[in-house]
Amino acid sequence: MSEERLLEDPSRPDRDASFEERLRAARAKAGLDRTEAAGKGTPSPWGLGVRAGLEVASALAVGVGFGLALDWWLSTRPLFMVVGLFLGGAAGVMNVYRLMLGRRGPGPDRTRGS
């Protein structure tokens, strides 16, 4: 039985595959390959939604906060608050855009191992 197995070698390709896998894991561990660590652990839809909402809200808060501070300094009460509101909203959309792309900027930026 065992001889037959050896001759037929049904376990061989399987073994090769496992070797390849182990090699890849070892290479990744040694930092030879760029792992897809950034992509793993994708959050649940609910978590992603909350995160996106938080990104928009915090950017809005910073924008409006800046606007109010500028208004207080230059005593131009509603002007910079309104400007900050729009800029903060744009920054929030930018944050969510980046969140969805994963990391910073479009893909090539990352895969080329900058």
Add this chain to the structure above:
Amino acid sequence: MAAEGKTMDALSQFELTPIVAGFSNSNLYMLIAGVAISALMLIGMQPRARVPGRLQSLAEVSYEFIYGLVRDQIGHEGKKFFPFVFTLFMFILFGNMLGMLPYAFTFTSHIAVTFTLALVVFVLVTAVALAIHGLHFFSYFFPEGAPKALAPLIIPIEIISYLSRVVSLSVRLFANMVAGHVMLKVFATFVVMMGSAGVLGLLGALAPLAINVALVGFEFLVAFLQAYVFAVLTCIYLHDAVHLH
């Protein structure tokens, strides 16, 4: 404490009470967290056994967990940031976990604390980026290839986006801890209120009790997850600072 009369008091658990002048219960738990982490790492690693015991395993697992995280997220240059990320992660993790003990105070449930932690990360990231890239760092705020005419619009947006990291980082941790502890307290109050309303109430109190049991488990998950998220985001920001564009 849980239910005075018929009122629900879910927020008093976040009150600061001075133990000594200028030293609140929040500070006390920060101190406990610091001592506990030091004890875990120092006493846990004392045997230096090849086959580690429980405490040594815990110390090694937490070390390797963060080490792997830093290596994967920042890369090889990131190894010098390992002590920082590890300290940050352990401090937040212990703060969250200590908060799960009955009668304990959760110091991560205060925006002042989480904002300070986020600010430390932010200042470090900015300082690292400036130290490595010098003035080139400011090109971060203007993506190459964008039309020059849009600069007055893009630069403020990018700066706001950059600054909003502090807010989102701190609010995420703070909000998660507050929401979790308020929920626990609210359902615990339900149990007490219904339990004091006769036999039928006692039976009815089983439902919020069951929910609370599930919530406690969930809160342990959140306690770990939020510390992890904080550490991961710190690593991502550090990665951005090291590899600018």
